[in-house]
Amino acid sequence: MKILIVSDSHGISGPLRTVIMKESPDMLIHLGDSEYPQSEIASWAGAPKTPCIFVRGNCDYNYSDPSLVRNEAVFELKGHRFFCAHGHLQRVNYGLLTLSLTAQEQGCDICLFGHTHVPYDSFGDAISSFNRYYESGFGTPSGPRILNPGSIAIPRGGSKRGYMVMEMKEDGRYEVFYRTID
Numbered sequence: 641m642k643i644l645i646v647s648d649s650h651g652i653s654g655p656l657r658t659v660i661m662k663e664s665p666d667m668l669i670h671l672g673d674s675e676y677p678q679s680e681i682a683s684w685a686g687a688p689k690t691p692c693i694f695v696r697g698n699c700d701y702n703y704s705d706p707s708l709v710r711n712e713a714v715f716e717l718k719g720h721r722f723f724c725a726h727g728h729l730q731r732v733n734y735g736l737l738t739l740s741l742t743a744q745e746q747g748c749d750i751c752l753f754g755h756t757h758v759p760y761d762s763f764g765d766a767i768s769s770f771n772r773y774y775e776s777g778f779g780t781p782s783g784p785r786i787l788n789p790g791s792i793a794i795p796r797g798g799s800k801r802g803y804m805v806m807e808m809k810e811d812g813r814y815e816v817f818y819r820t821i822d
């Protein structure tokens with residue numbers, strides 16, 4: 641299945657709608673600061689047939705549908721457990737340790753965030769990393785896979801307008817593709 645991961649569209653609906661139409665995903669995850677009615681974004685993706693998940697960004701108050709947005713979303717899919725948050729509450733501008741540990745506290749192996757407007761794809765620090773390294777061999781990454789699709793509307797840090805597509809097979813194997821629209 642194809643999961644479209646976007647963030648920080650900040651009221652600029654054009655590229656968001658274009659990408660949703662182009663990718664035609666089986667699931668949509670918006671990581672916050674849409675500043676646009678979530679129900680409308682979800683309708684572009686084909687909700688309710690297509691599941692859509694929205695988390696609240698620091699700019700999402702006037703335009704958001706309270707019934708559709710939450711601060712954090714945790715769900716399971718094909719043997720994986722996802723943690724989704726905008727990231728401002730985990731202070732991601734100052735580092736990803738809190739985000740990584742919060743995801744792990746909830747048993748998640750995949751962690752999605754936005755807010756920075758800069759794409760990111762790496763493994764996070766682990767809870768009890770000393771013990772895990774001791775058990776599994778030094779240097780083994782044991783934190784969650786942490787992904788940020790960047791901003792689909794207002795890129796920063798030298799990045800381009802972009803998003804991520806996660807292709808997940810039935811057996812849980814997955815690949816992540818970062819795509820730009822410029």
Ligand SMILES: [Mn+2]
Nearest residue numbers: 673697698755
């Ligand atoms: Mn933000």
